Every structure is written in C-alpha cells, then in structure tokens.
Amino acid sequence: MTLSSLKRLDKTHYLYLAVILAVLAGIVVGLAAPEFAKGLKPIGDAFVALIKMMIAPVIFCTIVIGVGSIAKAATVGKVGGLALLYFIVMSTFALAIGLVVGNLIQPGAGLNLAETSYQVEGEAKSTTEFILGIIPTTLVSSLTGGNILQVLFVALLVGFGLQKMGTAGEPILRGIKLIQALVFRVLAMIMWIAPIGAFGAIAAVTGSAGASALVGLATLMIAFYITCALFIVVVLGGVLRLATGFNIFKLMKYLGREYLLIVGTSSSEAALPRLIAKMEHLGVSKPVVGITVPTGYSFNLDGTAIYLTMASIFIADVMGVPMNLGEQISLLVFMIIASKGAAGVTGAGLATLAGGLQANRPDLVDGVGLIVGIDRFMSEARALTNFTGNAVATIIIGTWVKEVDRVQVGEVLSGRSRFDEATMSVDDHTGAVAVAKP
Structure with missing residues (x-):
C-alpha cells in the first residue's frame, strides 16, 4: 500500500x-x-439528525449513478447482463435472509423504548394520498422536503433520463459522481463525531432499559455476525461449489490480506484495487474482472442487505411497534433499490437504513440512534461479506462465460502460484490506480 493509504x-x-x-x-x-x-x-439525537440530513443526497446520487451503471453494464453484452442478474438475485436473497433471521431471533423483543419515537406530521391516511404524495411539487423540492419516496422517484426519473440521452448524458453523470464524492466526504466527516453520538446514545439507552438493553444490542450484533458467516460459508460457498467446483475456504485464504485491510478500514472499497489484481492473477480474464468487480461494488451488497433488514426489525421491536408482513415486504422492495451504492463508504449503510425507515415507517427513524453505538462494530461484517460476495461473483460469472483459466485457479488456490505483491499493478477499470508495494 502507499504511504497515504x-x-x-x-x-x-x-x-x-x-x-x-x-x-x-x-x-x-x-x-x-x-x-x-x-x-x-x-x-445521540444530534448525531442521528446529522445522518438524516445526508439521507436525501446519498439516496439520490446512488440511485442515479446506479441506474446509469445498469445501462452501461448492459451494453457490454453477456457478461454485464449475467452479472446484473446475479447481483440482483443474491442481494434480494440476502435482504430476505435478514428479515427471516430478524423475525426468528427478535433481539429487540421485551425492550420498551417507545418514548424515543415521534409523531409524524402529514402522514398519508389513504392509498390515494400515499401514491399522490410520491410526486413532489417540483423536481428540486424532493431533495429538501424530507420525503424519501419522492427522492427515490425523482432519482429514478433522472437516471432513466440520462440513459435515454446516451453519450450526451455522460458529462451530467460524471458531474453527479463528483457530487456523490462530495456527499460521501461530508458523510465521512460526520462519522468522525460518531464516538460522541455513540456515547450519548448508549448512555441514554442503558440508563432507560438497564442491562437488558446491552443484552439486546449484543444479541443483535452476534446474530448479525453469525448470519453473515453462515451466508458466506453456506450460501456463497454452496453457490461457488455448485457453479465452479472451487472451495470457498481456499478462496478466502487467498484473499487473507484484503480481509485484514477491510477490518482495519471497515470498508470494502479500500480493497477494490487489490481485488481486481488478485482476480486477474487467479485466472479470470481482464474483461470479466473489469466489468464484474466495479459493477458488484454498486449492486452486490450482501452484507449491507442483511444488516438493513435485521436492524430495521430490531428497531421496530425495541420501540414497541413491530412491522407487519406487508410493511416488511415494502421495506424489502425499497431496500432492493436504495441499498445500491451503500457499500464502500463507512456510514453509508447507516444513512441507507435511516432512509428505508423514513420511506416506510417514519415513526421509527429516531430509533436509528439505538444502534449508533454498535453500527461501527457491525460495519466490518458488512464489508467482509460484501467483498467476499464480489470475489465469488467474479469467478462464477467468469465460469459461466468460459473466461476462467481453471488450471491457473487450481495453481493459485493450492498455493503453488503465489501473488506477486512487489509488482502488483491494476489497470484503470474504475479509477483504481496502480498499487505500490505494501
């Protein structure tokens, strides 16, 4: 790694x-x-308010760029199409697993912290009002009105509009990417006061519910780690074995240094250049790696998906207003769209969680403060699961399109062909620069 890294x-x-x-x-x-x-x-409330402040720009930028990326990835033919289909199926499956585990474990059951909720003004009373409420007064007002469904609606319109513009829309898309970079930079700045927010939130929750609150939070965190571990070993490992015949544990051993880097930064983005280089060394062709890995970093967010649904169920239970099946399905649909782009940046998962609750159950948004204290600890599991999912996806897609050197894969995973750290460099697939000797 470089000195700056x-x-x-x-x-x-x-x-x-x-x-x-x-x-x-x-x-x-x-x-x-x-x-x-x-x-x-x-x-703790002040920290949550800062996170809520970032919801609209985070959702808008990620959705617009995500829709634009779909069009771009689809144009590369079979590889892009297979990758997108695989990512959508796997992330949806991960979201569903989070809902199932959340309902089975129910770590928030028995904790009565309903006083942290608030009354929502202007909430739709009928289906007609709800549908009409999705349409903002103006295109810009959606970003300032606090209605996340309006933000989602406008973002989808803008994204599809940029698709129709073709090459003429590329400068606008690049501009939105720059805005997204600024938004994530501000979000990163906010995360630096996370210790203060975590102190206030944990102190208040512990003072209100006593040791039982700590048991509930610990249960959620442990259940999440176990769920992610089982998802990697059973689901990803099973899919990898069935589709390619390769062993998930050998792949994870090969990516050991990247896992350490992710644990240190709580972000899978830090390991993006190394993943590209290692997948190419593994025997997957450059075109497949160049398409699958960058696209996966926006669309294949298995760990984040599990976190979003499990945390939502926990917050609803803790605040004494559990979600019914219809609300859970609605949350699932929203998260399928809104979770795209939440990987790679510490704090984006928390903002996306708040956005999902704001769109489906606004009375639960303040409950995000309940998990601020443990969100940082859960971010490592999110990032590791996201990263592993993208590595597995790259091998599977490469196998499906017959762009994998299986002999080379065997040599690498057996340890006979070692990755050369000293000469590692990465082609500029997504703005990744050459990586110097660590």
Whole structure:
C-alpha cells in the first residue's frame, strides 16, 4: 500500500478505538447514573439528525449513478447482463435472509423504548394520498422536503433520463459522481463525531432499559455476525461449489490480506484495487474482472442487505411497534433499490437504513440512534461479506462465460502460484490506480 493509504488506515484505527471507548464509557455512565444518562439522549439525537440530513443526497446520487451503471453494464453484452442478474438475485436473497433471521431471533423483543419515537406530521391516511404524495411539487423540492419516496422517484426519473440521452448524458453523470464524492466526504466527516453520538446514545439507552438493553444490542450484533458467516460459508460457498467446483475456504485464504485491510478500514472499497489484481492473477480474464468487480461494488451488497433488514426489525421491536408482513415486504422492495451504492463508504449503510425507515415507517427513524453505538462494530461484517460476495461473483460469472483459466485457479488456490505483491499493478477499470508495494 502507499504511504497515504497507511495514514488513512491509522486515522481510521483511531476512530475505531474512540468508538469502543465511547461505548464503554456510555455503558458505565448508563449503569452508574441512569437519570443523568437519560439526559444525554440529545447527544445521540444530534448525531442521528446529522445522518438524516445526508439521507436525501446519498439516496439520490446512488440511485442515479446506479441506474446509469445498469445501462452501461448492459451494453457490454453477456457478461454485464449475467452479472446484473446475479447481483440482483443474491442481494434480494440476502435482504430476505435478514428479515427471516430478524423475525426468528427478535433481539429487540421485551425492550420498551417507545418514548424515543415521534409523531409524524402529514402522514398519508389513504392509498390515494400515499401514491399522490410520491410526486413532489417540483423536481428540486424532493431533495429538501424530507420525503424519501419522492427522492427515490425523482432519482429514478433522472437516471432513466440520462440513459435515454446516451453519450450526451455522460458529462451530467460524471458531474453527479463528483457530487456523490462530495456527499460521501461530508458523510465521512460526520462519522468522525460518531464516538460522541455513540456515547450519548448508549448512555441514554442503558440508563432507560438497564442491562437488558446491552443484552439486546449484543444479541443483535452476534446474530448479525453469525448470519453473515453462515451466508458466506453456506450460501456463497454452496453457490461457488455448485457453479465452479472451487472451495470457498481456499478462496478466502487467498484473499487473507484484503480481509485484514477491510477490518482495519471497515470498508470494502479500500480493497477494490487489490481485488481486481488478485482476480486477474487467479485466472479470470481482464474483461470479466473489469466489468464484474466495479459493477458488484454498486449492486452486490450482501452484507449491507442483511444488516438493513435485521436492524430495521430490531428497531421496530425495541420501540414497541413491530412491522407487519406487508410493511416488511415494502421495506424489502425499497431496500432492493436504495441499498445500491451503500457499500464502500463507512456510514453509508447507516444513512441507507435511516432512509428505508423514513420511506416506510417514519415513526421509527429516531430509533436509528439505538444502534449508533454498535453500527461501527457491525460495519466490518458488512464489508467482509460484501467483498467476499464480489470475489465469488467474479469467478462464477467468469465460469459461466468460459473466461476462467481453471488450471491457473487450481495453481493459485493450492498455493503453488503465489501473488506477486512487489509488482502488483491494476489497470484503470474504475479509477483504481496502480498499487505500490505494501
């Protein structure tokens, strides 16, 4: 890695340690001085308010760019089409698994923190009002009105409009990508005050519900890690074995350094250049890698999908207003669209979670503050699952289009053909630059 990458890694470690210390301090304060801890709730609320502030721009940019990427990926023929179909099916399956596990485990059951909810003004009372409410007054007002369904609606219109413009729309798409970069930079800045928000949120929750709150949060976090591990080993491993005959554990061993990098940064984006280089070394052709990996980073978000649905079920249960089956299906449909682009940037998953609740159950949005303290710990599992899913997808797509050197794959996974770290470089598939010796 470059020197600048190491510096970014160090800064992220400091933030990670600060969150851990803040959570521990919040627990101590909540148990030692419950009444005082309850008064710290506005600190957590302020952090959630900052996250809510970023919902509309995050959703708008990711959806517009995502729709544009679909058109671009589809033009490359069979590889792009197969990749998109695979990503949509797998991410939808992951969302459904999150819902099922959330309903089975119910880590938030028994915790009565309904006082953290709020009354929603202007909520639609009928199906007609709901449908008409999706249409904003103006194209721009959707970004400032607080209605996430309006943001989603306008983003889809803009995305499809850019598709119809063809090459003439590419400068606009590049401009939106720059805006997205700015939005994610601001979001990253907000995440630097996550320790303060986590302290206030955990202290208030612990002060209100006592040790039972910690048990509920720990149950959610452990259940999420177990679900992600089983998804990787059973689902991804099974699909990889059936489609290619290769072993998931050998692949994970081959990607060991990348896993360490992801754990350190809580973002799968940090390992993108290395994944491209390693997949090419593994024996997958450059065109397949160049199409599948970048597209997967926007559309194949298995870990994020599991997190979004499990966290939503937890928040609803904790606040005493569980989601019915219809609301869960509605959330699933929204998350299928809105989750695209939530990978790679720390904090984007939290913003997408808030956006999904805002669109389907606005009364639950403030409940996001309940999991601020553990979101950072769950981000590693999200990123690792996303990364593994993209690696598996690249091999599977390559196998389907017969663009994999199976002999080379066998040599690499057996350890006989080692990846040359000293000379690693990456073609500029998605703006990734050459990676220097680590």
